[in-house]
Amino acid sequence: MIAVLFISMLILIVIGAPIAIALGGSSMIWVYLTNAVPDFAILHRMVMGVDSFPLLAVPFFILAGSLMNAAGLTNQIFDFAKACVGWLPGGLGHVNVGASIIFAGMSGAAVADAGGLGTIEIKAMDDAGYDRDFSVAVTAASSTIGPIIPPSLPMVIYGVMASTSIGALFIAGFIPGLLMGLALSILVYYFAKKRHYPKDSSFSLKRLGQTFIKGLPALFSPVIIIGGIATGVFTPTEAAIAAVAYSLILGFVYRTMTVKKFMAVSMETIESTAVILLIVAGASIFAWILTANRVTENFASALLAFSQNKFVVLMLINIILFVVGFFMETLAAITILTPVLLPTVVALGVDPIHFGVIMVLNLMIGLLTPPVGMVLYVLSRVAKVPFERCASATLPFLIPLVTVLLLVTFVEPIAMWLPRLIFQ
Template sequence: MSRLSVMRWQKPMISPLLTVLAVLGCVILPLMGYHLAFLFFALFTMLVLGVPIAISLAGACLMFVLITGQIPNIVVAHRMINGIDSFPLLAIPFFIFAGSLMNNGGITERIFNFAKALMGWMRGGLGHVNVGASIVFSGMSGAAVADAGGLGMIEVKAMKDAGYDEEFAVGITAASSTIGPIIPPSLPMVIYGVMASASVGQLFAAGLLPGLLMGAMLMLMIFIISRRRGYTRDAVFSMRVLGHTFKRAFLSLLTPVIIVGGIITGAFTPTEAAVAAVFYALLLGVVVYRTLTWHKLLKVSMETIETTAVILLIVSSASIFAWILTSNQVTQNVIALMGPFADSKVAVLMMANIVLIIVGCFMETIAAITILVPVLLPMAVAVGVDPVHFGVIMVLNLMIGLLTPPVGMVLYVLSRVSNVSFERCMRGTIPFLIPLVICLLLVTFIPAISMWLPTLIYR
């Protein structure tokens, strides 16, 4: 799980990017105050040295408080506690638990077999199956790493056994896994909603159409590549096989219907939907399929506890960081530095996209959201961007970052579960970055793609 990337000490990441950021922090931020310059310099220095993100955030903020001497120590503790005292955050452990239960309970395999019967007859069939299964699974887990680690193993093995190029198999698997945090439910959307004080329900609704657009664009790229490489159909369409696999997967396919449908129709809050997902996954795994043993349940429970603790520690540390930036009017000073470009919606959105993609290459998604929301969101709102729309833009950018080195968490997970080198995983992903970037630009500059559904339902 992604907890490994944010709490274990990492190898020092002496990259040109972070070096430039540290230099800029020392040169530009004195315009805002040397104390803030020190805050950013301390944060980036610890990140470069491989200090876990949560400790880097908390440590930099603590040094800032001690140096300035203007903030009572009790305020730091109070702000950190308030940062995680939020009802929507209760959805996080339940969605993580539900996703792990589905991966360990045989649900993912049934979904993959149904998708294969439904789309395997197309040119490059298993590639399309890969995307289709990820779209369905995204309505259950809400995490790219869960998709890559769960479905990824099944998908890559099936494609290699069918004669597909190894790089193509891991490339499309990595790219399709990024749909998970866009289509509801979505863990990054929950974190963004808490940090931005935005409606999590509206964020979930806003991600549905962009997620489907991502799937359609990836399938178009699969068709193009399959035609160039001579990939044929993997199966003959059979209503009998489709009916059989649908019958086996029917109860599993109801999971996203219950979760997404319940949230969009207002039957559930996101937190209630997460609890319902856990209950339903337990019902299928323990009672219906009987694939979840006590050993598996204990293992999944411990993984969920560890992952949740890490995420909440990051959110708690980031809350004091965000409060320091807000109270020192960092966003207003950045807007002033941008000069005439600060009033241009296009310029602000392009700048935000560039920053988010670069940061996404080096930083875990949840940490990036908690750090960047207090800086970028006020700038976007100032030029008329809806916070819900900006949330989709932010998460989509960071998903693309998951596919790019040096961090590339999805690539590392797939490399491990598929026994393919990291370099080959990276090469296989490159063609699929094109449709994802096109989707990003469409979502950024055509707000209706993300805002139509939440406007229809909630406003």
């Protein structure tokens, strides 16, 4: 009957059903066929799945990122990043990566980064004579930094499912996110030298100061979010609310926010939040069935029987997550797989915070791989490039991302040094 659960879910996904419907629908089929629990148990477990205070951070972080996009803050971020690293060979490629690192401290979502900054970045690189494929590939790869550097919507979901500190998860992603940016910049430098891409401009301390001052209100947003969580002033949920309030203030400061824009952004946030919470609800009943039928225990036993070596098991789990990322949306994968995989790694002495960073980073790479590849779909529309061409252009940029994933997996202090320093 567990096989029926998985087969029905896969059939629903293949025929194009939304992932939330696939998860909830397959669970209903299982309950109907087994008659193991009353029908109302499905509704009960779904409600329990979303009845969580930390999940309140989700709509507020989505709203904050959308407000910053609507307020035009992406222009200030791009100009400051250009002044910082535009003088390097392949300057606008480095600017692309740098702007994503800065914006990551505001949005917490890769798709928001790709959709918000992507339009500006690709146009600027087109005007400067860069290949469209290269521009799309850099934009896609750098957008995956968004959910690693705090705040992060996937880490909020993981924190809820794993019952672990979301604040510690946020801080743990900071160094891996910077490493992702560094690794991508190295590859950009290689392509720039090979293809003779130009520098954007010579370095100017005056220009750096001017763009910093102009963009200071926008650049201060990550300081409020990350600093507030790290110092204990905010919980992650309170930090999300503070980010929304600050975004509204910036909209009025820059005089770019109108009532019409605010209403449009609010409706988008409601729609995005409803989709995410429906996925969480559907995945909750699915994960509950797996747990109740001891699938998680059996899976853990099978892995531990295969090897008791922590690094071998982590490598196997990384391969599983990488394959899952090809076919499943990130939040659904987190909600289903966390109860299955977490007991195994904890039994081997892996910290749940460390594993959370590994899981989210791995699944972010899945955003760049077909057939699901949400970031590729967004940039395909933004850049007016066929999806298949976006996927093939992005392929070389998987190398630095996978390299960082392996470093984070096997060198624990990369993820754990900062949270242990702050939360000890």
